[in-house]
Amino acid sequence: MSKKTNPLAEVFGFPISNNSKKAKRYREKKLCPFNNKVPNCTKDKANNPLGVCSVHHNGAAIITCPIRFREDWFIIENAAKFFFDEKEKWTSLTEIKLLDQNGESTGNIDFVLVSYNEKGQLTGFASLEVQGVYISGNIRNPFDTYIEKQSSKFIWPVGYNYPKPDYLSSSRKRLIPQMLYKGGILKSWNKKQGVALQKSFFDTLPNLPTVNKEKADIAWFLYDLIPDKNNKHYNLTLVETVYTEFEPALLRVTTPEPGNIEDFIGVLQDRLDERLESSPPEAPTLNDIVTG
Numbered sequence: 001m002s003k004k005t006n007p008l009a010e011v012f013g014f015p016i017s018n019n020s021k022k023a024k025r026y027r028e029k030k031l032c033p034f035n036n037k038v039p040n041c042t043k044d045k046a047n048n049p050l051g052v053c054s055v056h057h058n059g060a061a062i063i064t065c066p067i068r069f070r071e072d073w074f075i076i077e078n079a080a081k082f083f084f085d086e087k088e089k090w091t092s093l094t095e096i097k098l099l100d101q102n103g104e105s106t107g108n109i110d111f112v113l114v115s116y117n118e119k120g121q122l123t124g125f126a127s128l129e130v131q132g133v134y135i136s137g138n139i140r141n142p143f144d145t146y147i148e149k150q151s152s153k154f155i156w157p158v159g160y161n162y163p164k165p166d167y168l169s170s171s172r173k174r175l176i177p178q179m180l181y182k183g184g185i186l187k188s189w190n191k192k193q194g195v196a197l198q199k200s201f202f203d204t205l206p207n208l209p210t211v212n213k214e215k216a217d218i219a220w221f222l223y224d225l226i227p228d229k230n231n232k233h234y235n236l237t238l239v240e241t242v243y244t245e246f247e248p249a250l251l252r253v254t255t256p257e258p259g260n261i262e263d264f265i266g267v268l269q270d271r272l273d274e275r276l277e278s279s280p281p282e283a284p285t286l287n288d289i290v291t292g
Contacts, residue, residue: 005155007142007163009061009225010053010068010234012041017152018232027051027150035070037094043067044140052143054225054234055135055163061225061234062165063198064139066110066132071236075130075221078238079194080113082219083126088115092128098182106181127186128194131175133201136166167204171253179250187217187246196221199239206257209248216243 008016013033014023026033030049032041043065044050053068054061069075076092084090095108111128142156142163156162175197186193199222213219220242225234 005158007055007139007156008052008146008154009056011143011146012051013053013233015232015234016146016154019152020232023232027147032067033071034067035073036067050140050143051147052139055139055165057165057200060200061227062200063132063223063225064135064165066130068132069130069196069223069236074236074238075128075196075223076111076113078221078241079111079126079128079196079219082194082213082216082241083113083192084115084124088123089117090115098185100181100185106185107178109182126192126194127182128196129175129178129182131170131178131195131197131201133198134166134170134174135163136169137161137163139163165200167201170201171205176250176253180254183218183246183250192216193218193246194221195219196223198222199224202242206252206255208242208244208252211243211245213243215245217246218244218249220244 006016012023012026012031014020014026025031030040030051032039032051034053036042040046041049041051043052053065054063056062063069080090080092090113093112093114094110096112097108098106100106109127110130113126113128114122115124117123138161142154145156146154175195179195183193195218197220202220202222208220221238222240222242223236224239226237227233228235
């Protein structure tokens with residue numbers, strides 16, 4: 001379904017190899033098939049959306065748009081199985097602002113799943129965060145070129161600024177701060193949390209200490225895009241669920257693994273040698289001038 005020199009895995013919901021009537025319509029109308037808040041794709045710019053749902057990397061389709069995870073609402077259904085008993089009634093709410101003790105916003109929770117009784121009264125809640133992957137390089141240029149040509153044989157030269165997933169920035173700038181701030185508040189309330197992300201992203205994190213489902217504070221729902229070659233599209237599929245406690249998991253994620261101190265000392269010595277070799281002669285002091 002892909003070419004090594006084609007970074008675009010899905011455009012407006014479909015692989016570029018898919019030239020069905022439906023796929024062409026979605027590209028032409030700039031539609032989103034994954035339950036966006038409006039029918040159209042709104043990524044980057046509403047009037048000129050960057051309709052790339054996923055990119056090719058190491059033979060797989062990597063999700064770069066969080067809306068892509070909303071396919072058929074599997075993420076909500078799977079999270080509810082962890083949060084609630086089978087007999088409980090529940091629904092989901094989107095983009096709920098979370099405030100700290102001082103009334104300052106810590107950001108919006110992607111989804112809050114709530115349970116309720118026969119009278120419609122809230123009986124419990126839990127959070128679900130959804131995390132795509134940032135891209136390094138330029139994805140807009142190949143996207144715009146493809147949209148102009150609309151060719152299923154589209155290729156893009158590999159080289160400087162070729163788009164690829166940036167897992168490190170995705171975790172340090174997005175996932176970890178979310179878990180620390182929003183997650184810390186939810187943990188203090190003894191509320192369960194879920195995180196939906198792609199397995200390839202999770203695999204870049206340190207190995208987290210796991211527990212059984214009953215003891216877990218957090219469920220990490222790991223998804224992949226599985227190619228359906230007959231219908232020329234990808235299916236969002238839950239491939240694994242990892243259960244952890246909040247504090248051990250966050251401590252592991254936020255604690256760096258130290259490198260070899262001897263390597264660091266070597267770097268310092270090299271820089272010191274450069275400084276000493278390139279240092280200009282010391283300026284004469286007043287005493288030197290007088291006595292000279």
